[in-house]
Amino acid sequence: MSRHRDALDRSLALKGESVILRRVVASGTATAAVDAPCLAFVRKGAGQEVSPGVGQRDYDVILSPTHIERAQWPGGLPVRSPPTEADPRIPVEGDQLIVQGRARLVRLATPTFIAGELVRIDLQVRG
Amino acid sequence: MDLPGPYVLAVTPITAPLSAQAFTPIVGLNGMASVTLEAELQGGTGGSAVTVRVQSRIGSSGTWREIARFDFTGAAAKSCTIATGAASVAALTTLNADAVLQGFLGTDLQAVVTSTGTYAGTVLAVRAAVR
Numbered sequence: 001m002s003r004h005r006d007a008l009d010r011s012l013a014l015k016g017e018s019v020i021l022r023r024v025v026a027s028g029t030a031t032a033a034v035d036a037p038c039l040a041f042v043r044k045g046a047g048q049e050v051s052p053g054v055g056q057r058d059y060d061v062i063l064s065p066t067h068i069e070r071a072q073w074p075g076g077l078p079v080r081s082p083p084t085e086a087d088p089r090i091p092v093e094g095d096q097l098i099v100q101g102r103a104r105l106v107r108l109a110t111p112t113f114i115a116g117e118l119v120r121i122d123l124q125v126r127g
Numbered sequence: 128m129d130l131p132g133p134y135v136l137a138v139t140p141i142t143a144p145l146s147a148q149a150f151t152p153i154v155g156l157n158g159m160a161s162v163t164l165e166a167e168l169q170g171g172t173g174g175s176a177v178t179v180r181v182q183s184r185i186g187s188s189g190t191w192r193e194i195a196r197f198d199f200t201g202a203a204a205k206s207c208t209i210a211t212g213a214a215s216v217a218a219l220t221t222l223n224a225d226a227v228l229q230g231f232l233g234t235d236l237q238a239v240v241t242s243t244g245t246y247a248g249t250v251l252a253v254r255a256a257v258r
Contacts, residue, residue, distance in 0.1 A: 027140035028248025030169035034135045075135025076150030076238055076253075088151075 005119040008064045015069040020098035021063070021091060023074045036073035038063055042099055059104060061097060061123040065089050068121075087111070090121060097125045128158030128258065136238040136253040138184070141177060141246040154187070156257055158192075159232045161210040163256040164195050171202035174244030179253055180222070185233035194231055196222040212214035 016039030023034045045058035068089050077088055086092075095106040104127030112120040130222045137150040166179045177199040182191040197205045207227045217230055 023138075024137045025140060025250055025252075027142070027250050028170055030140075030248055030250040032167070032169065032250050032252035034138050039202045045139050070130070071132070072134055076137045076153065078139065079149045079151055083209075 001116050002114055002119055004114050005064065005066065005117065008062075008120055009066050012041070012064055015027060016040055017042050017099070019061070019063075021068065021073060022098060022103070023091075023097040024096065029041075034074045034090035036068050036071035040099075041099075056127055058107075059099065059123075059125045060127055061099075063121040065118045065121060087118065089118060091123060097123065099125070103127060128156065130156055130161060131258050132256075134236070134255045135236060136164075136181065136255055137179075137240060138252045139240070141174065141240075141242050141249040141251050143245055144174075145240050145242045148219045148240045149238070150238045150253075152184075152235045153255065154235045156208070156234050156236065159211075159234065159257055161208060161258050162232060162236070163206060163208045164197075165204065165206040165252075165254045165256075166197040167204040168199040168202055168249065169252075170246065170249035171199065172247055172249065174242055174246035174249070176200055176241075176243040177246075177251060178224075178241045179251070180239040180241075181253065181255075182237050182239060183231060183233040184235050184237075187192075187235070187239060189233055189235075190219075191237065191239075192219045192231055192233070193222045193229070194228045196224060196226050197226040 009046040019040045021036040041062040043060045047057040090111050091106050091109045098105045108124040110122040134153045179197040181195040183194045184191045
């Protein structure tokens with residue numbers, strides 16, 4: 001593991017916040033979720049009122065791939081030949097992040113690779 | 128063991144028929160002594176059958192062996208617990224409906240799903256609690 005990822009993991013262990021990365025699979029009213037407990041740095045961004053008395057806020061989040069890999073999130077995916085999936089460790093738009101007990105939607109995930117290793121994932125979430 | 132905890136072998140909508148669709152494995156479960164498997168089919172309308180085969184192998188070069196099979200026609204949830212420690216020789220073969228092979232736990236787990244007919248509003252979840 002790279003020193004960059006080690007440093008992020010140490011920092012998260014000291015100062016990170018517990019969150020849950022969640023992918024929800026639904027068909028009609030049937031739903032099932034795949035969770036990965038993670039540590040994250042969560043920074044509040046701009047807030048806005050979406051309807052009278054109802055607000056939502058943007059958050060910038062930093063995750064380490066270490067926790068995602070530990071959970072082997074998002075679990076088993078259909079094996080395709082040839083493979084068509086992007087790196088499954090990287091959340092996609094529509095995934096959820098449970099922050100302080102509230103589900104927020106992932107809008108954008110930006111991975112950082114150094115020397116071919118995934119060392120950090122930046123998320124923009126809203127909710 | 129190295130990585131005890133809950134894992135998801137497959138969470139997927141079931142629509143068009145699947146022919147032995149393998150899912151990417153959960154790997155590196157060195158020292159796995161027991162596993163509780165849970166398979167749940169929600170919805171379950173439109174099609175006629177879903178079969179989930181849970182397989183294990185010893186290392187990445189090992190052969191996938193069936194350790195549990197769950198059969199569904201409609202919505203249901205089923206589970207079983209498999210532990211190491213069988214003292215007798217067991218044949219490694221395909222399993223009959225809703226059957227379990229005790230004693231064989233390798234280092235990796237995967238789900239293989241077959242379905243018949245076209246389901247609507249249906250989600251299959253296969254989970255493992257590994258100890």
